Amino acid sequence: MPLPAARRKERSAIGAEHSVTSVAPAALLEIDGLRLSFGGVTALDGVSFAVRPGLITGLIGPNGAGKTTLFNAVSGMIRPHAGRVRFDGHDITGLPPERITKAGLIRSFQIARGLPTLTVIENLMLYGAEQPGEALWQALTRTPAMRRREALLREQAWQMLQRLELQPVADNLASDLSGGQKKLIELGRVLMRRPRMILLDEPAAGVNPSLARLLGGHIRSCRDDGISFLVVEHNMALIGDICDEVVVMAEGRCLMQGSFAEVRNDHRVQTAYMGRAA
Amino acid sequence: MLSYVVAMLTLAAIYATMALGLNVMWGMAGMVNFGVAGFFAIGAYAAALGETRLGLPIAGGMLAGAALTAAVAGLACLGLRRLRDDYFAIVTLGIAEVVRTVADNEIWLTHGSDGVSNIPQPLRGLFAAHYDLFYLALCVVLTAASYAVAEAARAAPFGRVLRALRDDPQVAAVAGKNVVWFQVRAFALGGAMIGLAGAMYGQFTQYITPDIFVPLLTIYIFLAVTLGGKGSNTGTLLGTVIVVLVLESTRFAAGILPGIGAVQIAAGRGMLIGVCFLAILQLRPGGMLAEPVLRVRRAAPPQASRSGGGDQASAASDT
Known part of the structure; x- marks a missing residue:
């Protein structure tokens, strides 16, 4: 108290x-x-x-x-x-x-804690909100709602990469990036949450x-x-x-x-x- | 000889289903489950007792085995949510031993060490002539179905969250994911596969006793996933086939190598497993087929005239 x-x-x-x-x-x-x-x-x-x-x-x-x-x-x-x-x-x-x-309200991390086994664009898409495909049943049946949301998140993530000039590394694993690129990803993925x-x-x-x-x-x-x-x-x-x-x-x-x-x-x-x- | 090969392949399919379950829990979601044999036992006993005592139809017994194991796995994961890594693993080993001890001692329910016998086999009457071939085909179909489910989960946003919380649960939580709820569902999904494998095993041998479900079985399954490639479902299938081949081929060593008898073979098998682990972890820590990296393809070329962030954007096609 x-x-x-x-x-x-x-x-x-x-x-x-x-x-x-x-x-x-x-x-x-x-x-x-x-x-x-x-x-x-x-x-x-x-x-x-x-x-x-x-x-x-x-x-x-x-x-x-x-x-x-x-x-x-x-x-x-x-x-x-x-x-x-x-x-x-x-x-x-x-x-x-x-x-x-x-x-x-979302935070970033001091040491860029990239998720090493996710690619750069997956790191961004992970932060997207309201993905129905995170429900197990929708994931297994690949519902249209999940695929629509995934396409939209992919588009938003791509635009974020363009803004941060990181498109060339979109499909690289986050662990393969330089320290500065990790800092940009850290900012980009919290922004993905809007x-x-x-x-x-x-x-x-x-x-x-x-x-x-x-x-x-x-x-x-x-x-x-x-x-x-x-x-x-x-x-x-x-x-x-x-x-x-x-x-x-x-x-x-x-x-x-x-x-x-x-x-x-x-x-x-x-x-x-x-x-x-x- | 042919019937021996068929039996070996059937066993490989059953082990593969179990290994896929472990891969969902450990490979995809990063939770070490040393209790695989215990969950396998729950599936086997639930199906066998459901069919022999409650008179469930065979399909119902298999469903009950998978569902009960999924429920127990999910609850266990929920109960252990505050334990991390090694501690989590140790308790799962404990759970498996509890299951085995209960099966050994609650004679009124499980017949104790006498085991459950006369477990019915599906469609036995229909395929009387080549039943072992039919049952192999059924096991392959069930394994393929488990593989399809595990792959769908891995490729979906659900699998992405699992990989994220495997890498760093705090980051996954900040990304807005309820970490425990994802872990529970991953454990239940993997548990369903291990339970299904248990039900298949009971039908295959028509007889189960508690001393089948020893921790050594868990070690074999871990070896299969590690060898094939932790996190990769395809690798898990491959790893299982190789492990079963290695384990079974040692049987023949007694006839070929002079001075080696059944006792030496049994002891040598344990050593062989240890050597295999050491060799893989030294030579190929990622396994034979490393976890595939999901390439995210764009729905449209980058120069598309579409203006930013429209909600209808690029919903037409998917990867």
């Missing part, structure tokens, strides 16, 4: 930013006092913030701040010990990952600068199509380039929320990253 007093304190720490956001459209994703510890180590210590729809929100913070743990808790891979996650007004706390995905919001976990980790810019361009164009993003990323150039708003986490809490320029110039953020000056 969340602790109301702690939650209020957390909100007031966010400060003036919030009074401004209250006139903006209602939050799409609300994270409210999430707590999670592994043994004696507190990974999330009552983190609270809200992500507005239609924006790319960056989530930054030093290593160990709890960013990936937060993604795991929000996407249903780990159940938080306390606190609430609301997506589009619905409580999704502790739901299994597939239910959260079905609600329109979600309302994407949690992107380090989309540009380990890719070269020009591919990072390319990925940034894809993310921005998806935002323009109406998809909201929460992006964990250590590449500050990319964060500064694509993010409309930035949330800073440190030690399992939300330190501040604001524009990239505000966050960059905030001494609390500098202290969190650099340690306290002697």
Whole structure:
């Protein structure tokens, strides 16, 4: 159960930013006092913030701040010990990952976890929603509904490959791709689900600068199509380039929320990253 | 000699059906089931007892064997959903041993170690002259049907999800798939095939006892799938034929090799199986026929004038 007093304190720490956001459209994703510890180590210590729809929100913070743990808790891979996650007004706390995905919120993985024995295009088609051929009886009888849906998913997957310029490797196994191509696939397959919001976990980790810019361009164009993003990323150039708003986490809490320029110039953020000056 | 070859081929067909069931569970969905012999026993006993005690028609007995095994397999998988990999495998081995021990001890139901005898054979009266040939044909048809079902499941979106959760269940869950529900259905489908094989075995030998369903049988089936190509149904068929050939041909070694008797043959067979496993895993870990990669063909050429993402797009033809 969340602790109301702690939650209020957390909100007031966010400060003036919030009074401004209250006139903006209602939050799409609300994270409210999430707590999670592994043994004696507190990974999330009552983190609270809200992500507005239609924006790319960056989530930054030093290593160990709890960013990936937060993604795991929000996407249903780990159940938080306390606190609430609301997506589009619905409580999704502790739901299994597939239910959260079905609600329109989907995550990517930090290390591109390609499914090695699926081809690239199968990786994309797998993420397509509502395939009746995933029912055993329809699969065995090859119903027209299954074949229609499969043809449509194939077409959508092909268009996604065109957009990401990956058609030449469509029939390659995902394990045979380069690191950068895997990152593109990771983005492409979450897009195949046609979600309302994407949690992107380090989309540009380990890719070269020009591919990072390319990925940034894809993310921005998806935002323009109406998809909201929460992006964990250590590449500050990319964060500064694509993010409309930035949330800073440190030690399992939300330190501040604001524009990239505000966050960059905030001494609390500098202290969190650099340690306290002697 | 001819009747021996026919009997050997019939046994190969029965083992192949069982191996296809294991391939659905293990090859396609990635769940190690060391309880194959137990599920085989459930199918064999359900059919045999249904026919001899409840007076079910033969087809009904076979259906009951497959259905009961499917149900037990599905429930077992559901019950073990929190166990992963090795732990899952160990418990399935335990389930098979429980089944065998129950068959051995619940004498009121199974006749214990006396076994069930006089198991009826289908259409016996019609094909009195060459019944063994007819029964071989029937087994081949049932094996072919199991193969067709396994291939349909593999090629469909259902099979794609199975391969995905075999590779990484968390990614499959994030892709929106209910992982446990897919695993349960894969286990039930594989269980149905293993149960059907059990019913066929009972008819073939007309007599079953608990000591047929030992873990060594499970090992043979694993060897067949590994040899042929885990994940490949065609490879599984090929692997089974080879395993049965190897196992049966050792019988003749006693007559050919000097100083080798029946006891040495029995011991040597176990060693031979071990050597086969080692050789395959060293030389061809993917098996003789590796799992085929499904090529996704486009319904239309890439330059088609169709504008993006229309819901009626390219529904006309399929791969």
